Amino acid sequence: MRDVAEHAGVSVRTVSNVVSGYPHVSPATRARVQRSLDELGYRMDYLARGLRSGRTGFVALAVPFLAEPYFAELAQAVVKAAARRGVTVLIESTGGDSEVERRILAGGLTNVADGVLLSALTVPPEAAAVQPDFPLVLLGEHGVGDRLPRVGIDxxxxxxxxxxxxxxxxxxxxxxxxxxxxxxxxxxxxxxxxxxxxxxxxxxxxxxxxxxxxxxxxxxxxxxxxxxxxxxxxxxxxxxxxxxxxxxxxxxxxxxxxxxxxxxxxxxxxxxxxxxxxxxxxxxxxDLDVIAERALTLLEEQAASQDAGPAGSAPDAAPFxxxxxxxxxxxxxxxxxxxxxxxxxxxxxxxxxxx
CATH class of the missing domain: 3.40.50.2300 (Response regulator)
Incomplete structure (x- = not known):
């Protein structure tokens, strides 16, 4: 960032604001900084940013089978919606294995992601009896009552x-x-x-x-x-x-x-x-685009709140x-x-x- 700041003739703080998407930067300054970013080939060091902010910039999406067209198309919708937010999606295939799904509900992906979107197949209601202490949204319908936020069609x-x-x-x-x-x-x-x-x-x-x-x-x-x-x-x-x-x-x-x-x-x-x-x-x-947008919004709201994990709510029914x-x-x-x-x-x- 110091190299970019010197090249653009601005402060390191201004470069940080541009890279982070901070809105209160003048269009002329943003354009000048962006030109320097492009010319110098700057790339965000996500590990360093995570160590500093406590956030990784990644969300995890866990689906049963990537070979099945529906889950592949759902993953694509989530990736597109996340990209608009400047977030990268890590995709995990559970194989529909209840033990894998249990591990994810217990925080098995939080070492690499700020929040988790889980499309579960077989996890029983009792597996979600312990409230997760990380942002989590279920995709689809599951037998976990209203303890966890969900997005899917009726x-x-x-x-x-x-x-x-x-x-x-x-x-x-x-x-x-x-x-x-x-x-x-x-x-x-x-x-x-x-x-x-x-x-x-x-x-x-x-x-x-x-x-x-x-x-x-x-x-x-x-x-x-x-x-x-x-x-x-x-x-x-x-x-x-x-x-x-x-x-x-x-x-x-x-x-x-x-x-x-x-x-x-x-x-x-x-x-x-x-x-x-x-x-x-x-x-x-x-409407997979709506499902992806609503799910990511719920993750963001959880991450921004003072509570440790997701609060129970009625399922969020997307249109079809x-x-x-x-x-x-x-x-x-x-x-x-x-x-x-x-x-x-x-x-x-x-x-x-x-x-």
Whole structure:
């Protein structure tokens, strides 16, 4: 900074103000200092700044799987939002491992970051019983009550919106693909059931299809098993995320089932791949930019407060919209074509509710 100050003909304090983004510097002075910064190739020494200020200038983002498109796109939104704040994002992949998620909740990333954004899959409610003493925001829905701040879409409302759309297309035998032990899975199942109840459509146990995780392979395998069974052909698949839906589309195509003529498909996430699936996939699009901005704002507020860690609050629900594409658009009043299957007594005799 002394070199830059001498080059620009200003004080070291002025250089520090420009580098730190302090607003009360005249435009002419800021431009002169910036020219010197550029000419001398100045780079911030973040380690030295951290030792002096107690801040690193980094935030950590922990997601389950970077290979899954939704989490990759979420990470990109966080990186962009952080860059506008002059903050660098360190990205950690947890693999959905509950022990890794527990360690992060216990402060496992605070040695390298000023705050943590955590998208957890499996961490149980009791893991968050001890209040963290560092800035922390959860992304998505988790079974931790209101003890920790969260940002995400309303999963129940999103699922209900998808199923209402399928009902509007004349579908009645709608598969819910994705039930598992997660809070996301529970909430999306609840939204599915709420939409059926409002339309006075009886829920059927075998149409709620469990999976181990939300991947293309799990979607493909689950739908192939369903199609190989003895039950009647469903007329729609509501997949709990796009990866499951894309696997389902491949299984339907491999079995010679027409989409959407025989089976409509819709899901949640609207990753970029959805628009290029065959056929293009109807999906709920969460506003990832809003999620990233709100989460980082909550981290900043925690860092600026006098409290040691995050205060509990109601979940911050980000907006979403239904993007309708070819995969769910059935012709008006189109009958369900049975593809050679006979109607099965399995449907008529299945009990209501239950999972």
């Amino acid at each position: 999963n129940v409302a999103a699922a209900r919106t998808v199923v209402e759309h399928l009902l509007d297309q004349g579908c009645r035998r709608i598969v819910a693909l994705g039930r598992n032990g997660s809070e996301n899975g529970r909430q999306r199942t609840e939204g599915y059931r709420q939409a059926l109840a409002a339309a006075r459509v009886r829920p059927v146990n075998w149409l709620v299809v469990p999976v181990d995780d939300w991947t293309r392979k799990q979607g493909y395998d689950a739908v192939r098993r369903l199609l190989d069974g003895s039950g009647p052909l469903p007329d729609a698949v509501f997949a709990f995320n796009d990866a499951l839906a894309i696997g389902a589309l491949r299984a339907l195509d491999a079995s010679g089932v027409r989409v959407p003529g025989e089976v409509a498909v819709a899901s949640i996430d609207d990753v970029q791949e959805a628009a290029y699936a065959h056929p293009p996939l109807t999906s709920i699009a969460p 919209r239904l993007v309708v594409r070819e995969s769910s658009l059935r012709a008006p009043n189109a009958p369900n074509v049975p593809s050679g299957r006979e109607a099965s007594p399995r449907l008529a005799s299945a009990g209501e509710g239950g999972q």
